[in-house]
Amino acid sequence: MGRTTGIIIAAAAAIVILAGVLLFMLGRGSETAVNDLDKEMSDLQLPSADGSTPPAPTPAAGGASLAGKSLVVVSWGGAYTKSQIEAYHKPFTAKTGAKITSEDYSGGVAEIKAMVLAKNVTWDVVDMELADAQRACDEGLLEKIDAGMLPAAPDGTPAVQDFIPNGITPCAVTTIVFSHIVAYDDTKFELKKPTKLADFFNVKDFPGKRGLRKTSPKINLEMALRADGVPAEKVYETLSTKEGVDRAFRKLDTIKNDVIWWTPGSQPPQLLADGQVTMTTAYNGRIFDAQIGEGKPFKIIWDGQLQELDVLSVVKGTKNLEAALQFIAFATDTQRLADQAQYIAYGPARRSSLPLVGTYSAKPEVDMKAHMPNAAENSANALQIDFLWWADHQEELNQRWNAWLAK
Amino acid sequence: MAAETLSEQYKRSGKSGRRAAFLLVLPLLAFLTITFFLPIFNMLNRSIDDPTIDRLLPRAAESLRAWNGKGRPPFGAIAALADDLARAQSLGTVGQIATRLNFERAGMRSLIMKTAREAKTFAPPYAQAFNAVDLQWSDPEVWGVIRHASATRTSSYYIAAMDQTRKADGTMVPRAEEEQVYILMLQRTLWVALLVTVLCFVLGYPLAYFISQQSDRTRNLLLILVLLPFWTSLLVRTTSWIALLQTNGIVNDALAFVGGDGARLELIHNMTGTLIAMTHILLPFMILPTYSVMLSVPPALTRAAVSLGATPWTAFWRVYFPMTLPGAAAGGLLVFILALGYYITPALVGGRTGQLISNMIQFHMQTSLNWGLAAALGGILLACVTVLYIIYARAIGLNRLRLG
The missing domain is CATH 1.10.3720.10 (MetI-like)
Structure with a gap:
């Protein structure tokens, strides 16, 4: 009896130790996956504040006009929020005296809807994907923003012309262009390297598992059609017909059993690093972080990239409407947008900001211009996601997407 | 006499015991009501209750409810919808209407947004005015979608949850096979x-x-x-x-x-x-x-x-x-x-x-x-x-x- 007990205790202790070691070995990667389940924006490691030059705050033009006011600005967390704190929040506080509290969320409109319905609005400004902002705007959950209050470009071009197409919508002002790209592990393809989007669907010549985003048909259907030879300007026209949708799903069928599905944006670089997949779709900022920040042998295929916009919006019924609008006008001016790009590889939404983009704050030898999704050499064959088309068709296609996934 | 008092006393003490027990579980009961029963009730209510269309398109909802869904929609309903859409446009509630209707049928969102922008200029004959904006309005199924959504007590969410869909006249048909999930x-x-x-x-x-x-x-x-x-x-x-x-x-x-x-x-x-x-x-x-x-x-x-x-x-x-x-x-x-x-x-x-x-x-x-x-x-x-x-x-x- 005593001996059995001893053996059991020893075995149990071994299991506990093993579990401990395992958890330790799991390391940062999986922990991140846990922490930001559903988080879809970049999570770059930013340099500590002392190592980098903070953007020079503009001299207080109107004085501390908002002193004593405080704003709650909600964003995706991680390095993305940090880039906003450096580029927008700190200079705004310096200029106006308004205190900014930063909160994290994982996207979607659910929280905003609940808040507005309950008439208990605690968020003022929210960073959203354009498609979500459009839907929230439709449902009357966001304040309208007058484009006239946005500052003009330094050369005097009015904001409406300075912003990229769809950059200003009734309830939202765009800050960045982010991109869905295909990334691959360079070490897995020794002789022949994949160079174009179509190679993603070619499992014969470029063997290995693929990573695709699970959450919605958006991105996946467009990519399938682009890879199948549909030109960018015909994608949504094609998808508007049943045959076009069938064609996209048929293309996806060809790799359906080779796919590992990801949800949070931190997952694709992790899947590549773990050797789970050899090629995956991803947000370009995440791959930039792995490439440049961590020195991973990953490569980006810019061919056929899908660009999406990320915007700032004001929650309907906020008590700080005036300050919130001032913040948005400030954060989306030419210099602020260009400043943000030195912390994260997402492109500024103003044309006038692009030439002002400098080097990566953590590694001054890296020119950020080359990593912007909307830099000319990267966006040659790009497609802008049509958020209005998706607003119309998402119910139907979500349904079909979920059914396709389940079968 | 004495026995009666005793049984009364017994009852009374039992009653006070029950009251004490009830008071003791009261906090838990209140907790459960707030965190458990009310949310469940709220959820079940939400699955059948949707006043959006009835509230935002009141006149059209009323006359469409009177329609049996067969053939063409009544003229009164068409005129009422033109009127309601024009008002919704000025009130800024079109988005809510469009979103709600898009749950029922793909493409309704842009159809409603587009039509609402023009609705102010509509003049009789209204049917032509609608068709001039988009020919989809000549399809009775589109009107059927609004008709179904106009009921404040709706079964459409349960119908969708059972992989079914409804035609304008209310007959149920299974969804296309590739959409059943x-x-x-x-x-x-x-x-x-x-x-x-x-x-x-x-x-x-x-x-x-x-x-x-x-x-x-x-x-x-x-x-x-x-x-x-x-x-x-x-x-x-x-x-x-x-x-x-x-x-x-x-x-x-x-x-x-x-x-x-x-x-x-x-x-x-x-x-x-x-x-x-x-x-x-x-x-x-x-x-x-x-x-x-x-x-x-x-x-x-x-x-x-x-x-x-x-x-x-x-x-x-x-x-x-x-x-x-x-x-x-x-x-x-x-x-x-x-x-x-x-x-x-x-x-x-x-x-x-x-x-x-x-x-x-x-x-x-x-x-x-x-x-x-x-x-x-x-x-x-x-x-x-x-x-x-x-x-x-x-x-x-x-x-x-x-x-x-």
């Missing part, structure tokens, strides 16, 4: 819950028996080990399985060491992953009730059975097992009901094929914002649990369930 998900959820329950029983029952046979000290230690997983978060336990089971994970490395690279199995991001992780997480809920019931079985009984000539198997099967069944049955019920509502674990390790109905509910809550459909799916799941619970209670007998 909820029934499949529901079946899969029930099947997974059943499978996990069986797996937990197969793994948990022998372990519970083993623990119950140990000395007090060992028993406590083993019990702590059973409870140990509760010390770590559910997310950590689930993601640990990713590290263990992935293609280059420890399990597969071990397999490859024995059988070469061809021996690697796909253990995660599919149904296998969901089953393994859920069984692991729910196992303690099976072990604990089974174990505590086993403790209360006097060992003398099996010994008596053996001494009366029973084989060890007969003694176990005819004497011991029936006495431990109430514990195992209670554990089974716990595991089954918990498994029905699992969503984080399948979301993380289930990949494409290991998703359950709760992942669909989460999708409609968070992503598609179709709360009505999410509520209807939740309502159906709740109904399933209730029905299964009743069947279970009939088959096993609720008074026989024991948690220890």
